[in-house]
Amino acid sequence: MFVEPIVRIESLRVEFPGTDPGRTPNVAVKGLSLSIAPGEVFGFLGPNGAGKTTTMNVLLGFNNATAGNAFLFGVNVREPIARQRIGYLPEQTCYYKFLTAEELLRFYARIFRIPKADVESRITAVLRLVELEHARGRPIRTYSKGMQQRVGLAQALINNPELLILDEPTSGLDPLGRMKVRQIIQRLKAEGKTVFFSSHELGEVETVCDRVAILHEGQLKVEGRVRDLVTRYHGDLENIFLQLIGYSQPAYEPGTHLSSGRQHAA
Amino acid sequence: MSPAPTCLPAVSTLLEIPARLARWRGWGNTQAIGSIVLLEMRRRKDFYVLFILTALITLVLGAMNFFNEARIVRYLKEICLLLIWISSLVIAITTTARQIPAEREQRTVFPLLAKPVTRTELLLGKFWGCWQVAGLTLLTFYGFFALVSGAREHQWPLAAYGQALVLHWAMLGIVIAMTLLGSVVFAAPSSTNTIAFLVSAGILMLGRHLNHVALQLNEPLQTLVYAAYYLLPHLEWFDIRNRVIHDWGLVPWWAWSSALLYAAVYTAVFLVGAAAWFRRKTVL
Numbered sequence: 001m002f003v004e005p006i007v008r009i010e011s012l013r014v015e016f017p018g019t020d021p022g023r024t025p026n027v028a029v030k031g032l033s034l035s036i037a038p039g040e041v042f043g044f045l046g047p048n049g050a051g052k053t054t055t056m057n058v059l060l061g062f063n064n065a066t067a068g069n070a071f072l073f074g075v076n077v078r079e080p081i082a083r084q085r086i087g088y089l090p091e092q093t094c095y096y097k098f099l100t101a102e103e104l105l106r107f108y109a110r111i112f113r114i115p116k117a118d119v120e121s122r123i124t125a126v127l128r129l130v131e132l133e134h135a136r137g138r139p140i141r142t143y144s145k146g147m148q149q150r151v152g153l154a155q156a157l158i159n160n161p162e163l164l165i166l167d168e169p170t171s172g173l174d175p176l177g178r179m180k181v182r183q184i185i186q187r188l189k190a191e192g193k194t195v196f197f198s199s200h201e202l203g204e205v206e207t208v209c210d211r212v213a214i215l216h217e218g219q220l221k222v223e224g225r226v227r228d229l230v231t232r233y234h235g236d237l238e239n240i241f242l243q244l245i246g247y248s249q250p251a252y253e254p255g256t257h258l259s260s261g262r263q264h265a266a
Numbered sequence: 267m268s269p270a271p272t273c274l275p276a277v278s279t280l281l282e283i284p285a286r287l288a289r290w291r292g293w294g295n296t297q298a299i300g301s302i303v304l305l306e307m308r309r310r311k312d313f314y315v316l317f318i319l320t321a322l323i324t325l326v327l328g329a330m331n332f333f334n335e336a337r338i339v340r341y342l343k344e345i346c347l348l349l350i351w352i353s354s355l356v357i358a359i360t361t362t363a364r365q366i367p368a369e370r371e372q373r374t375v376f377p378l379l380a381k382p383v384t385r386t387e388l389l390l391g392k393f394w395g396c397w398q399v400a401g402l403t404l405l406t407f408y409g410f411f412a413l414v415s416g417a418r419e420h421q422w423p424l425a426a427y428g429q430a431l432v433l434h435w436a437m438l439g440i441v442i443a444m445t446l447l448g449s450v451v452f453a454a455p456s457s458t459n460t461i462a463f464l465v466s467a468g469i470l471m472l473g474r475h476l477n478h479v480a481l482q483l484n485e486p487l488q489t490l491v492y493a494a495y496y497l498l499p500h501l502e503w504f505d506i507r508n509r510v511i512h513d514w515g516l517v518p519w520w521a522w523s524s525a526l527l528y529a530a531v532y533t534a535v536f537l538v539g540a541a542a543w544f545r546r547k548t549v550l
């Protein structure tokens with residue numbers, strides 16, 4: 001049976017205008033194709049600058065594709081209609097710092113047209129989920145980084161979305177906080193939601209994801225079920241990751257002196 | 267609502283506008299975003315500036331009590347109104363110019379636009395919020411002006427003040443829309459501030475003389491200045507300070523309403539321009 005994928009990316013290419021004198025464009029994503037089925041937890045991996053955030057930005061309509069197409073719920077991302085059913089957590093925490101968590105969520109609830117009668121219970125529920133109930137009346141300005149990250153998660157969940165796009169949801173969290181985010185993701189999966197998230201924490205990806213994709217320099221290196229990859233490459237996700245991005249030996253061998261700036265001849 | 271008579275389709279359409287507006291989801295978003303602008307003003311304690319300015323105006327006007335000569339009283343009123351005009355212009359422009367750049371710099375635009383909000387609604391919301399701020403500012407200023415000068419002169423030409431206030435507010439609408447356009451075109455709020463202030467002050471002071479200036483110029487400058495005279499929004503038409511100072515009475519209502527219509531057209535033109543520019547941006 002054919003199931004319409006929730007996220008479908010077809011030969012996506014994204015270029016940014018170059019800043020060098022020759023103005024050669026900076027290609028962030030090169031011919032990326034992906035699809036994510038309903039109910040899947042999909043991990044998006046890749047070293048810094050691989051193009052993960054750029055891909056997500058195209059899905060959300062912040063950046064335009066230079067070539068190729070992307071669809072959410074079968075609708076081209078150029079049309080803003082699909083956003084009612086999405087929750088998005090940006091890479092950097094970025095909320096109106098003069099608002100309290102409660103006010104911020106009320107503002108977003110208004111945008112989602114959540115019925116007045118449900119707003120308060122919904123806000124309490126998501127704040128409880130991210131464990132910020134005790135701080136709900138404080139300006140976000142006074143929050144720690146991890147707390148701000150959790151506000152981000154709360155706002156991504158306020159509309160009870162079917163698809164979550166999370167850009168490094170665990171960055172800046174302590175081990176306990178990370179575990180809780182993992183639990184939230186697993187809980188969302190149990191509720192049948194689709195989660196598309198990027199991460200640098202390979203261990204956590206290995207535990208929560210159904211499928212992963214590894215991106216390197218804008219190109220898709222591998223994509224598949226975690227279990228299949230582990231058998232195919234004979235190693236854990238970290239080994240696979242390092243192999244695929246072309247890393248083979250330690251950069252600093254014993255005897256390399258960082259302080260003197262001198263290196264042993266190989 | 268009772269059904270409107272079918273013989274008046276235009277009227278019934280007009281009557282439906284508020285209901286349609288309330289149902290349009292963009293209006294809800296516009297209001298929500300506007301309310302954030304107001305809240306920020308309050309939290310940033312920007313209103314202190316307003317209070318200081320109001321105190322200053324009250325002081326200047328209060329000085330009227332020491333003078334018995336009508337000429338001096340008029341002169342003080344003139345200073346006061348000038349102060350009101352300059353401060354309201356500065357408040358409107360600086361508040362507006364920082365909105366979009368701040369959204370971009372603090373990256374709050376990303377979680378917002380990931381929700382069912384279009385870029386146009388974001389701009390409209392910012393306009394609505396800033397225009398409300400301008401309206402509140404004017405209410406405070408004119409309120410104190412009316413109080414203090416009324417206490418001195420024992421007359422309350424409220425209709426004239428009301429006319430002046432509404433025209434002033436409509437003029438600030440044009441300025442705010444223009445500044446918003448500037449803020450999506452230029453990245454830095456400082457350049458938007460400078461340009462918006464120069465253009466508005468320039469039009470206010472020179473606008474009515476541009477056609478005379480044009481007469482004394484050679485081609486092609488003459489055509490250019492003439493074009494500017496016909497294309498630029500004539501902000502100075504909204505300035506009826508002299509009527510208030512000299513108690514010349516009311517502006518004819520038809521002229522007053524056409525001025526409002528004129529303001530609405532220019533505001534719309536600038537907003538459409540800003541929305542078109544903002545939507546074209548491929549990278550936020």
Ligand SMILES: Nc1ncnc2c1ncn2[C@@H]1O[C@H](COP(=O)(O)OP(=O)(O)OP(=O)(O)O)[C@@H](O)[C@H]1O
Nearest residue numbers: 016026028046047048049050051052053054055549
């Ligand atoms: N606005 C921009 N203008 C120019 N280049 C950009 C822009 N945004 C991203 N890039 C470039 O695109 C490439 C991919 O960046 P992207 O942010 O997508 O990486 P990422 O995979 O999210 O990395 P990280 O793990 O560090 O978050 C990088 O080379 C980056 O320099």
Ligand SMILES: [Mg+2]
Nearest residue numbers: 052053054091
């Ligand atoms: Mg990133």
